[in-house]
Amino acid sequence: MTKKTAIIGSGISGLSAAAYLAKEGHLVHVFEKNSSAGGRARQFITENGYTFDMGPSWYWMPDIIDRFFRDFGHGATDFYELTALDPQFDMIFPDSTLSVPGTYPQLRAMFETIERGAGNRLDAFMMAAKYKYEVSMLEFVNKPCHTWWEFVSPKIVASALKLDLLSSFRSYVKKYFSDPRLIALMEFPVIFLGASPKDIPAMYSFMAYGGYALGTWYPMGGFHEVVKAMKAISEQLGARFYFNHTVEHIRADRGMVTELVINGQAHRFDAVVASSDYHHTETLLEKKYRNYDDRYWSSRTFAPSCLIYYLGFNVKIPNLKHHTLFFEHDLDTHINDIYINRKWPEKPLFYACCPSKTDPSVAPEHHENVFLLMPLATGIHDSEPIRERYLSEMIHRLEKHTGASDLAKQIDYKKSYCISDFLQDYNAYRGNAYGLANTLRQTAVWKPSIKNRKLANLFYTGQLTVPGPGVPPSIISGNIAATEVNKLKLHRYEKAV
Incomplete structure (x- = not known):
C-alpha cells in the first residue's frame, strides 16, 4: 500500500526528506508558503541583472553533500560545477590580514610562519579533528536520538574520550595555539553554532577539518544550485511541489494526524514531515498534541539571527576576496551582545x-555582487534606520580594507533582510537564522524530538531538531526523518497483517 506523505516546507531538510521518501515509494506532496524552494537557501534575481543567494554561502563538508547525491545514483557535479576557492577566505584583524590558503600544505606553512611550531600542532589538531569528523558524521549525527541507548555501540563508546564532549572548544584550541589570530581562525567555524567558543564542546573541532582540510568550494551559479539539484531528484522520483501553499492547521484524532488545512482546504495524509520552524509547526496543533510549551522554547539557547544586505555595485571592488571576515573587534564583545546583553552590537x-x-x-x-552579514541577538527590535546605521559602518570598513572610496554612491541595488523578515518568511522563532545553539545541553537526545510523542505519524526535521543547523546537518536531518517515517510504515503493515 502506497503512503501519501506531506512535507511542510521546502528548505534543505524538507528537500532531503522528499527525495528519500519518494525513493521509498511514498506519494510525496511538498507544501511551501513562499514562491520558490529552498527556505533560507532561496535565491532571487533582480531586474538589473544580479543573482543573490539569500542564505548559505559556505560550501563546506563537500563529502556529506555529495553523499546525498550518491544515495540517488548521482554525484553533486552531475548537477553543478564546483570551484575550489584559493584563498579560501581573508580574515581581517586590526593590524593585519590572514589570507587562508586553499591547500593544506600552504595552510600549515602559514601557521608555522605566524607561530613557531604551529605547523606541527596544526597537524595534531587536524588529525584529532579528522577522527571526530569521521565518527561524528558516520556514527553520531545519523541517530534519531530517541534515547541515549542509540549511542551504545563499540565504536562510539571507544571514541567517547577522543570526542572531547566535556571540554571547552576555546580551552581546547588554546592547547595548540597561542597567537590570537590563529585562535580566532580556529574558532571561526563554530561561531554560528550559537554560543561562545568557551561554551561549545571541543568535539566541534571536526568543523575545522570539514572546512580547512576539505576546502572551501563554490557551486557555479550560486548555492541555490544545490537546492535546484535536490528538487530535481525529488521530482524525478515523483514528488510534487506546491508553492504559495500555507499550512494553516494540523488536525488530529486518535493519536494520528488526519488532515492538513492548506490555503483553507482540508487534505488527508498518512504521514506528515514538518521541515517548517518547529515552534511554529506546534502552534498549528491543538495544545494537547504539542511536544513542548512556550516555557520550554523560551528556556532554549538559540543561535543568532542576523542582519543581511544584498548589494549590487556598479564598479569592481579591488582587494576583495570571495569570502572576507571582518574581525577588527573583539569576538567575545560581540558574542556577549548577542547572548548576554541581547542588544545590537557596539563593536560588531x-x-x-x-x-x-x-x-x-x-x-x-x-559590476560586483556583495552580501554582507552581521550576527545579532534574536528577538531584538529591528527597524530600517538601525539597519542603515550598520550598513554605513560595514561599508566604511569595506572601504578601509579594499582601498575603494565612495562605495555607497556606487550601489545600484540594495535590499536588507533581518529579524522581522525571518519571522515573516520562515515563521522563525524570535527571528532566529541558525536554529538552536549546539551547546552540550542541547545536543543529541537533548534537542527537540524528531518525532511527535502524541501523534504517531507526525515528524519534524531541520535546524531545530537533530542533528542541528547548517546545510550538511539539514540534509542528514531529512534522511533521519524519512527513515523514521518508513519505520512507521513497516510497523503499520505488521499490525495490518
Missing part, C-alpha cells in the same frame, strides 16, 4: 561574500 564583527569574484554570472559585467 561581520562577513562579506563577493561571489562575482568567482562567478561572473551573478552580476552584470564590470
